[in-house]
Amino acid sequence: MSYSGPTELYIDGEWTDSESSETFETVDPATQEVYATVAQASQKDVDSAVTAAYRSANRGSEWRSMNPRERGKRLHAMADAIESRTDEIILVESHDNGKTPFEAKLDVEMVIDTFRYYAGWADKIQGDEVPVPGNRINYTVREPLGVTGHVIPWNYPFQLAGRSLAPALACGNTAVLKPSSTTPLSALYYAEAAEEAELPDGTLNVVPGRGSTAGNALVEHPNVDHIAFTGSTGVGKGVMQGAAKNVTGVTLELGGKGPNLVFPDADLDAAASGVHYGIFMNAGQMCWAGSRLLVHEDIHDELVERIAERAESTPLGSGIDDDGRMGPVVDKSQQTEVLEYIESAKQDGATVAAGGGIPEDKEMGYFVEPTVFTDVENDMEIAQEEIFGPVLSVIKFSDRENAIEIANDSPYGLMAGIWTSDLKTAHTTAEYLDYGMISINEYPVTQPQTPFGGFKQSGIGREQGTEAIHEYTQTKNINVNLN
Numbered sequence: 001m002s003y004s005g006p007t008e009l010y011i012d013g014e015w016t017d018s019e020s021s022e023t024f025e026t027v028d029p030a031t032q033e034v035y036a037t038v039a040q041a042s043q044k045d046v047d048s049a050v051t052a053a054y055r056s057a058n059r060g061s062e063w064r065s066m067n068p069r070e071r072g073k074r075l076h077a078m079a080d081a082i083e084s085r086t087d088e089i090i091l092v093e094s095h096d097n098g099k100t101p102f103e104a105k106l107d108v109e110m111v112i113d114t115f116r117y118y119a120g121w122a123d124k125i126q127g128d129e130v131p132v133p134g135n136r137i138n139y140t141v142r143e144p145l146g147v148t149g150h151v152i153p154w155n156y157p158f159q160l161a162g163r164s165l166a167p168a169l170a171c172g173n174t175a176v177l178k179p180s181s182t183t184p185l186s187a188l189y190y191a192e193a194a195e196e197a198e199l200p201d202g203t204l205n206v207v208p209g210r211g212s213t214a215g216n217a218l219v220e221h222p223n224v225d226h227i228a229f230t231g232s233t234g235v236g237k238g239v240m241q242g243a244a245k246n247v248t249g250v251t252l253e254l255g256g257k258g259p260n261l262v263f264p265d266a267d268l269d270a271a272a273s274g275v276h277y278g279i280f281m282n283a284g285q286m287c288w289a290g291s292r293l294l295v296h297e298d299i300h301d302e303l304v305e306r307i308a309e310r311a312e313s314t315p316l317g318s319g320i321d322d323d324g325r326m327g328p329v330v331d332k333s334q335q336t337e338v339l340e341y342i343e344s345a346k347q348d349g350a351t352v353a354a355g356g357g358i359p360e361d362k363e364m365g366y367f368v369e370p371t372v373f374t375d376v377e378n379d380m381e382i383a384q385e386e387i388f389g390p391v392l393s394v395i396k397f398s399d400r401e402n403a404i405e406i407a408n409d410s411p412y413g414l415m416a417g418i419w420t421s422d423l424k425t426a427h428t429t430a431e432y433l434d435y436g437m438i439s440i441n442e443y444p445v446t447q448p449q450t451p452f453g454g455f456k457q458s459g460i461g462r463e464q465g466t467e468a469i470h471e472y473t474q475t476k477n478i479n480v481n482l483n
């Protein structure tokens with residue numbers, strides 16, 4: 001099916017070609033065919049977008065001086081506009097990224113909920129009165145940061161853009177969104193929603209383009225006040241350095257190597273289902289994928305058998321087949337990388353319990369079999385590096401301390417799961433895990449109102465929840481001498 005949605009840049013309330021007239025193609029990973037051709041933003045286009053956003057962020061601008069309740073209404077209107085396009089966005093996301101319609105629907109629903117959640121926040125962002133000595137009044141106000149740049153990866157293109165845009169806009173900031181050049185299409189629907197919700201021109205700008213040009217130009221622009229970056233830890237480090245040139249603040253949502261710790265008293269059916277979902281959803285291309293299964297030695301064989309069975313019977317399907325439960329990975333290079341990790345695991349001595357290659361019946365599309373490795377040691381490459389594909393590493397543990405030690409032996413600290421029927425084991429284990437998010441007897445799970453982010457090299461700052469309100473505002477302290 002051909003694409004008929006937006007393909008131009010959206011700058012200062014106008015749809016426009018790139019100033020260089022350059023375009024790039026996006027490929028449907030299920031068919032390997034070109035799906036759309038999109039305008040490619042240059043450094044100059046990014047500068048125009050930031051200039052427009054800067055104007056709209058200024059004191060006295062329509063957006064900055066808008067009654068916060070009205071700002072909330074506009075965000076509700078954006079949620080309405082997105083909701084009315086749900087079916088179209090699901091289809092586009094599915095063709096652009098390869099995820100199944102089921103997965104794409106979850107993403108769109110999460111975005112609608114996130115916009116509504118932050119729409120409610122718009123008129124509730126307030127400071128404090130601070131007790132000080134003497135005849136003084138001292139108080140704080142929370143002000144918007146100004147222009148926020150949003151650099152988004154390809155694995156959840158629509159959802160991750162909405163995750164940072166909604167709180168940034170609710171706080172009164174303006175935004176420039178740079179989606180991944182691999183999956184740029186759904187981002188353009190935010191521009192349509194902003195138009196329909198009558199956001200003032202320049203408040204939200206969308207500039208699909210390459211990371212090394214458009215992304216870099218946004219990160220290093222002197223008029224950008226904050227960068228919300230979601231992506232790999234490697235690129236995130238470079239983004240932090242680029243932002244440092246102008247002392248621009250950053251929120252970094254980076255990689256992960258999530259462990260699921262399964263204790264002998266766990267409900268094994270529930271654990272098998274949660275572990276399966278946590279690694280094979282979105283073809284394993286998730287920062288919070290539960291890519292390491294740490295299982296007590298007493299239940300190892302039983303749990304592995306259940307998970308391997310589920311993996312082997314997972315139907316693979318093109319992103320647009322409704323009966324396909326796991327889609328392809330996003331492109332050829334991702335497929336090659338995942339297969340290289342699988343080979344390295346075999347050479348390191350891990351045992352294939354399920355999958356382990358390209359499915360025989362899939363001649364087209366970048367599919368990888370749902371793969372389970374046992375006999376994994378935590379210092380092996382597959383246990384330490386983020387594979388970003390449907391590959392699970394199973395590691396045995398002997399007791400709780402040993403499980404915690406293995407779980408924490410990772411450069412990452414995004415999300416960990418605990419499976420047990422004992423409350424004490426659950427809470428004491430949660431306390432000792434160096435992870436930003438812990439989920440007990442469920443994996444993975446998040447809501448617009450729960451903070452999302454990681455410890456260690458999984459990032460800096462938090463999206464979602466009240467935390468994001470702090471992330472996208474700055475505190476001004478005002479002292480009044482009453483003498």
Ligand code: NDP
Pocket residue numbers: 151152153154155156160178179180181182209210211212214215216219230231232233235236238239252253254255256286287288386388414453454458459
């Ligand atoms: P990348 O880091 O490769 O890219 C992320 C974004 O950065 C893309 O828009 C990319 O553009 C852009 N970019 C690339 N180079 C630069 C640069 N020099 N300056 C500015 N921007 C640049 O990540 P992937 O797209 O490969 O996504 C996968 C990664 O994202 C995984 O590591 C995953 O764990 C992480 N992630 C983290 C999440 C979290 O919440 N913690 C959630 C989801 C994913 P382009 O694509 O055009 O190169």
